[in-house]
Amino acid sequence: MTTDIDLSIAQVITCTEAEGPGRRFAIWFQGCPLRCPGCCNPEFIPFDGGERIGVQKMTEWIFQTQEQQAIEGITLLGGEPFAHTRSALALVRKVRERNLSVMIFTGYTLEQLQQRPEPDVVELLGFTDILVDGPYIRELPETGRRWIGSRNQQIHFLSSRYRFDETWRQRNTLEIRMDHGTITINGFPAAAAAGLWRGWKRKKPLPQVPTVD
């Protein structure tokens, strides 16, 4: 019998084009130890809060979305995915079985991660196609690279699946969703910080996890 592992989740958007190439299933972890000034998701910093979802349930949700909306991969964001390495790795191992790509935004640098000896960190990097590293810095908003928040952040293509092409040079993307009175905003943080949601009450409940037969 295998034991399921819980993911600590702040937010899920099942199909977005604002968090990496193509259509992607985006998962924001709840909890980040880095506490950068000007963090774009300060409500995702505390490790308490969020919701717990088992890896098995999340995997079924992702596969169901793949069949219905033709997503090409998942994107992990934070919070800090590498503060949740064990559960993130368990999920990524599963989604790789369906050839979904993996993109991760991390506040650590790649060099810092490569210096960490934990086998789970090494394995998670091994499953990652695109790593965007470094914290979001509000004073350095990115204007030339789509999907990237600030100019200090580097894009590392850790597999041959993607490369830096013209799609990365398009304008940055912000998505705004309204669903049953709840507003969710994701994508380019500088646009959001400029006041696009000023006056709105920002709520980010998880969508209801669908039942999988």
Ligand code: SF4
């Ligand atoms: S690493 Fe990212 S989520 Fe964590 S505090 Fe810094 S900006 Fe916020």
